[in-house]
Amino acid sequence: MQAQSTVEKAVDILFHLHAEPHSCGVTAIGRRLGLSKSSTHRLLTALSRRGLVEKDDRGRYRPGIGLVALGVGALDREPVVAAARPVLEAEAEALGETVFLVAARAGRLIVLDKSEGEGFLRAAPRVGSTVPIHATAVGKLYLAFGDGSVEAPAGDLARFSDETITGRTALEAAVARAAERGFAENSDEWIPGLSVVAAPVIATASAGRMLAAFAIAAPTPRMRSLGHEEMGRRMMAAAARVAARLEGVAQ
Amino acid sequence: MQAQSTVEKAVDILFHLHAEPHSCGVTAIGRRLGLSKSSTHRLLTALSRRGLVEKDDRGRYRPGIGLVALGVGALDREPVVAAARPVLEAEAEALGETVFLVAARAGRLIVLDKSEGEGFLRAAPRVGSTVPIHATAVGKLYLAFGDGSVEAPAGDLARFSDETITGRTALEAAVARAAERGFAENSDEWIPGLSVVAAPVIATASAGRMLAAFAIAAPTPRMRSLGHEEMGRRMMAAAARVAARLEGVAQ
DNA sequence: GATAGCGTTCCTATAATAGGAACATAGCTA
DNA sequence: TAGCTATGTTCCTATTATAGGAACGCTATC
Secondary structure, three states, rough: OOOOHHHHHHHHHHHHHHOOOOOOOOOHHHHHOOOOOOHHHHHHHHHHOOOOEEEEEOOOOEEOOOOOOOHHOOHHHHHHHHHHHHHHHHHHHHHOEEEEEEEEOEEEEEEEEEEEEOOOOOOOOOOOOOOOOOOOHHHHHHHHHHOOOOOOOOOOOOOOOOOOOOOHHHHHHHHHHHHHHOOOOOOOOOOEEEEEEEEEEEEHHHHEEEEEEEEEEEEEHHHHOOOOHHHHHHHHHHHHEEEHHHHHHHH | OOOOOOHHHHHHHHHHHHHOOEEEEEHHHHHOOOOOOOHHHHHHHHHHHHOEEOOOOOEEEEEOHHHHHHHHHOHHOOOOOOOOOOHHHHHHHHHOOOEEEEEOOOEEEEEEEHHHHOOOOOOOOOOOEEEEEOOOOOHHHHHOOOOOOOOOOOOOOOOOOOOOOOHHHEEEEEEEHHHHHOOEEEEEOOOOEEEEEEEEEEEEEOOEEOOOOOOOOEEHHHHHHHHHHHHHHHHHHHHHHHHHHHHHHOO
């Protein structure tokens, strides 16, 4: 991690505090990010003056309330989120399972929005969280339809479960299959017991660029009874509705 | 606005983008914040590399998805939020109106959490948003019970409605009344048609410091039929439950 | 087709930053 | 209790990223 600019170092501190479950001390943060203790302290002080980090009683730092304020409403600026929201709600209602929207941002796959199903056992992704690339339906879609801004990680493909695809050729085959069918699936490859079927949102107005992925997540047995092919068609239809709404808005 | 550090300038850009309803250009941002065009551009580029801002098709900038990621979960770090959540939900359920939790952060009053009621006409504060001090029940509580970190704005008190208290002596009288009764109220003083009754969350373990305010918001006629005194007692009881949960957790 | 405004890039004097060292304090150990 | 270790904070100066003017290419407008 080579952070040239001061701003990037400060942002790195924010993400580090975000990732840690508990408050962190100056020394620990500096050591983790390769910054000196005094630099870390000054950056934290600056962030603290703007409320992006807070100091607890013991002088340790945690994410501040300012981050919540900045985060709220940022999603509404995403045209694709605005276009997808009613479609998400309608699909979740109709299927009774969680549907969600994922897009590539800065080379990673981020959950943009979701509408949860009603089952006692249901997927509950966190909006704003990151999902892996090589072990998810959405990741395969981006490898198949994306513009190359999303790539499978270099080196060994991490194994999350017994079903995780860890071979390059097997992954290429899965990606080719997704390109051919127009949708992708994932059964237990990331989280045992969880299956996902996803389809790409492609807007012709944006030169056929893939803007996001529309996906349904359900417990694996439930997904099997819903039917992978059937859900694939359904997600493609939903993604097309999102794309149509986007172009309607754009006109 | 005197921002010495680079980090603070970058954060100011984030807040500016957050406040603007639409995407902003480099020139406009720089002009607004007193930065040169090239500096603004470099700060935006740094923020963009970390996903805190995004560039749309026309080269304009808007808040990025990274802010959502950082914002999500930041609230869960607040012990008072964790302690208050079940109480919020129970009160909202019992009363059918919106109840919410507000605390002082960096001299401002921030909505930490809420549980919405069920009415067609109901209060829907945004988590993370700021509320004024001199025109709200929570503000009066902080003036009465706070440690001085929250103060009424200098100069003229802004008038939000016909009922807004704009005189210093009248405000002092309202604060004294809140100190005496142990709760505060606000009828139409901020938003016409909206009434709020609030009570302070005071933890004896924290040397009697006021940690937050527990409040109910309802349309003014509805609040009248619920009874201000009755709701005052109810909010004090709820705030006491939150305080008790906090001390139980702290042990 | 001319023009005004925009985002972007280049360059160098400048000013903020980095990091070592010293300090005060808290927590732990013996 | 006394000593020790590790932490958060402050001070200081060489270094280095930064600020901002100027120039560039581009787009939209008239």
